[in-house]
Structure formats: structure tokens, C-alpha cells
Amino acid sequence: MIDGVDALLAAYDERVRGHDPERAPMGSVVERDGPAVRIHYGTHGTVRHAPLGKETDRTEITRLIRRQQEAFAARCEPAEWRSYGHDPIPMKEPLRAAGFTAVGPPRTLLIAELGDLTGTAPARGLRVRRLGHGYRRMRELDRLVAACEPHPRGLADIREDHGSLLNRALNVQLLEAETRLAGAGWAEAVGATEFVAVRGMTGPHTEFLPHWVRWARNNHALHLGAGKAPERLYLTAEAPEGPILDALLTAGFRALSSVRDYLWPPAGPPPAAQRPDSMLLDDPDHHALRKAFEADFSFKPSHTYYPAIEEPPDSVTWHVGDVTDTRHPYGLMRDLPSTTGWRASRTSSNADYAPAPGPASSSTRSAGGIRATDSTRPAPGSRPGPARRAGKASTTSCSRVTCAWARSGIPGRSPCASSAPSSSPRSRTSSRPPSVW
Template sequence: MTDLDVSTLRTAYDNQLRDRVPDPLPAGVTVERDGPLVRMLGLDHGGFLGYRTLGGLTGAALDELIARQRDIFAARGEPVEWKLHGHDEPADLPERLRAAGFVPEEEETVLIGPVAALAATLPVPPPGVRLREVTARADLDRIAEMESIVWDEPRDWLADGLERELAADPAVSHVAAGADGSQVWPQALTVVVAEEVESGRVVSAGWVRYVAGTGFATLWGGSTLPRWRSRGIYRSLVTYRARLADARGFTLLQVDASAESRPILERLGFVAVTSTTPYVYTP
């Protein structure tokens, strides 16, 4: 892709995704506007701060905005993430966040890829593994258990969050191409597991969020148990979810990719458009 293509994709990402409020909103989650910021409260793993642009805020005015977010979540006794992007202005924003007590976590790369080309590829998991769409709490708990092993920390909050999203997601009916009747599809979220056929153990999982009113579907998850890595499971989960997005009319996929996932995604045709770093304040 040319630089112009990357710039166009970055602009689409900024305009369509960055300050968008989840729709539908899970039970217990509230959204507030504070100047250019979108502040989300009531999430399972702390609060979240997003924005499309800070609107030229600098100096003392920017420090006041940052401090206000810190103080709100300090009073609530819960952590909050400020999602910083590599092309955000002003240039000294990272220093101002650190001065206010926000701590940077691992940087990821924002990648965008075309749905159509990926959807044309059949997802092929390795022998002994199957892909399956899930909604039951027992399956979500198994995903959280797998993620807890991969990251060596409790991830029970993940099952809670996915369950609330699924509960809020109204199923919609679509006419099935080439078949009589219709299919009932989730409107906002699909969760897919890769599991051992013999034992039923979840070895990897990913989910896709369909962002209404945009051309984007966004990919999440992808953690895989160590002994199942480098066997094509992650790739098969990507192409499976691309086909789901294609069936719903979305044209672009977006991923916040780790250093491990980025090369796989770039081989599949994804393009890096910027970086993103979570800056987290913990009371």
C-alpha cells in the first residue's frame, strides 16, 4: 500500500472508531462526555478514556483535563485506561500523563485489513481442533480460564464482560443467501473458540465486534495456549471472523496487535497505521 493509502486508513480509523460509544451498551456501563473525552464507567476491568482529538488543548488546560479523570476514578477506587495513539497531539501528552500518575503499558500496533480478501480464504484449524461460536456462560468461563493461563493472572472479569455484552446484544434476522428462511445473527458481537475436539478444552479464542454505522469490524482476543502456538490457529480465527464480517457487509477489519501477532496479520494483508499505548492510572 502507498503512504496515501495508510493515511486514508488512519483517517477512517480516527473518524469512525476512536470516540464511538458501544452500541448496545452493556448493563451497568455508563458513558459521559468531558470536553473532547469519552469517559466510560462501570466496565469490568476499570474505566476507559477515549477521544478522536483533544481539540488543540495544551498546557494547563490539558493538565486539568487529565487530573480531573484521575480524580474521578480515584474517588471510585478503580483503575482507568487513557488510550494514547502514536499520532496524538500535543507531542508532550505522554509526559503529562505520566506526571499525573498514569503508567504506560505495552505498546501495540493498530492494523487495518480488507475484509473481502480474508473472507475468501477458508479457515483451516490444525487437526484435532475445531472452531465454534459460543454464547453460554460455561464457554465464556473456559475462555477466561485459558486467558488466565496464558497471561498468568486472573481473568474472570473477561467472562463477566463478554456475558454482559452478549446479554445486551439484540439478535437480528437475516435472509440466508441460497437458502429458504433466515438466519438469526448477533448484531454487535460474536465470540469464537478454538477447542480440542477430543477433550473440549479451549486452546484459543477471539471475538469480533461489528461497529454499527461504520465500515469496520474489530478483532479482539487471540491468546493461545503455549503448546498450540505456531499451528495456524490464530490465522484460522482471523479468517473465520473475517467471513462473519463480510456476511454482514463490513469492508475493513481493525486490530490492536501485539508484537507477536503483528507479523502474522501483515502476512494476511493488514497494514500498520499507528501505534497505541494504554496509560493506566491505578488508585
């Protein structure tokens, strides 16, 4: 624990403001230029830095600002520069001289030790819950957040930043009534530091604070990278004059400094409307894109509905699930391979099929036995399946396998469960393969 306001503020300056992100935000490029950390999002850019020393030459500050402007102008990105009131060299005047304009009201920088915070219980008829994937009121949440802007960091931007680590890096708390959403707040883990930051609230909802404190103390939940998880000790926040600031001060936060954002729009074409890439979880396009991918890349060879391969005469393609799944509409039984002289054994999640002991224990069986086939040659007018694209002769590298039943004197058709090359007496394949290659 850090003693004293000055020491706590110095720790914040060093570990939060001058922090190089361990992982670049989703769809962004992070660059360091001397004391400044520059992040390009395509849609906009940000500049963050620790306090510049008193001995820093004013000409060097001007050159530093100009280099950032040139980098953002080359990408047509508006630039946002954050300035702090306690810095030895105030950045307000150099930024204004370079064409930056202050945006939004000034905010108070707040910091509290986790043990010093107290929250209030939700009012009668309200409950607090954490936002999860698939939340049915996402549009209502987006409207509520937009109606209460500006925020120190927008919820949409943070959700885009973290990609697959969203559940660990971001904690969104909701205040719900039975038929409506009454409030929301979101907190973010600040990399591998001791700090968790409250990035925004739609009102003075100190009901969220106990939930954020418990989350911050759970090192495992907030472990964002390799190495030992940091011990989270402090909660930070920024708020303009008003009820949110008053509520946070009453809950145990201490006011340490002031914060102001400055914006510079470059000349030229408008910036991109969205980042180069993003996560689609909870996005309306997510399911449509996944279905389109499955339609293009799924491997389901069949002699009727998906002629991706050309099979030998008097043969038919069967899916592995036809043998191993008793619920299949074909009504096949699990012991069917054994009735044709093959032995099935299951170990772990895999199924092994091998010829039963005897003179004909090879991968090619005569007199109505099972014949493994290397059926990777595409039919005319069809595209090759994944096995051919991968350059593999055996279909055991695919999510589906192909076998042939030689109908020499035995009526009907019977399946097999693997298709190893003729030189291999044994093959292994998943008993329940995925539907997407």
C-alpha cells in the same frame, strides 16, 4: 471503501476512537467531557478520545486529565487512558506527569479490508466452531483466556458489556480437539460503524479470520440498534511484538500505528468487585436465581398446596391447563366444557369459552351450571396473588384463572376455563398460560 493509509487511519480516529456508544455497556455510565468519552463501570473506568489538534493548549490538556481523575476518584475507580503513537499531540508525557503509569507492552494497531484477508485451514484433528450459550467447556475457556493475558480487551468484559445483544455484538471462535480446547479468539462489532475489532486471541490462530469476515459481512446479524444496519468493511486488531502480530500481518493486515495503555489508581477504598448489574446467562447463579424468582412470583392458586385465594364453599380451583391439556394427570377431556352446556372454540393460540345459546346464557348458571367467581380475597395468613396486586377484579389478568362449580344436585366436580365478571358473557384467556407472573 477508503483509499490510502492516511485516510483509513483518519476514518478510524473519527469513527472508532471518538465514537459515542449507541448503547451504554451493561452496568455502566457514559459521560462526555469535551473531546473525551468517559465510561464508568464501577470496577474501573476508561477514557477514549479522537486525536487532539496541534493547536490544543497544553494547559487545557492538563485540565482535561485532571477532570477525568476527579470524576474517577469520586467513584473510587481506577482509570485507564489509551494513547496512540500517531497523535499530533502525544499524550504520554502529560499522562505520566499526572500520575498515570504505562501498563503492558506497546501494541501495533492493525487494519485490513475484509476482502484482503486470508486465513489458514485448521490442522488435522482440529475444528473451528462459534461459542454459543450453554457451552460445556466454559471453565476451560476461561482458564485458557486467563493464561494468555493481557488482551486488548478481555473476553469477560466484552460479554458483560453487551447484555442481551451478546450474540450480535460479539463473535467468539473456538479451536477444538476432540478432548480439549486448543485456542480461542473473539471479535466485536464497533457500534454503528464500518469496523469490526479483533479484541483478543490465545495464539496466532488465523483459522478464525474467514469466520469473522463472513460474520462481518452479515449486516443483519450485526445490526445493534435502530435504523439501517451499517456495512462492515474493515477488521481491526491490536497485537504486541510476537507470533500473533506476525500471523496477522501475513494474513493481510497493515500496521498503521502503535497503542499504549496508561493506568491511574485513585487514593481511597478499593473499587467494587463487580458491576452494579450484569447478565447471568451461562453463569452458575442463573438457574438458581430463576428458580427463586419463580418460587416467589408464580401464581398457582389451589385449595390444597397454594392457598393464595379464598374460594366460596362447595367450590374448587382448576387450572386452565386442566381443561385444555389431555395429558393432565386428572385425565380431563378437551370437550368437557361442552358437556356442561358450554361451548369451546379455539382461535390462534387463545381459547374462548362462552355459554351455549339458550335461556340461561349468562355468566352465572343455575342447576349445576358453571359459576364465574371473583375470588381475589386472600386467605388468612397468605399473601395476595397477582390479580389482587394488580387491582383487577377479574382473574383473566393473571396467568391462572379461578372458577367455581356449583354442586346443586349434581355429584362430583367439573372444571371451567375462565372467570369473567358476572356482567361479561364472554371471556378470553390463554389456553396454555405461563407459569411465572
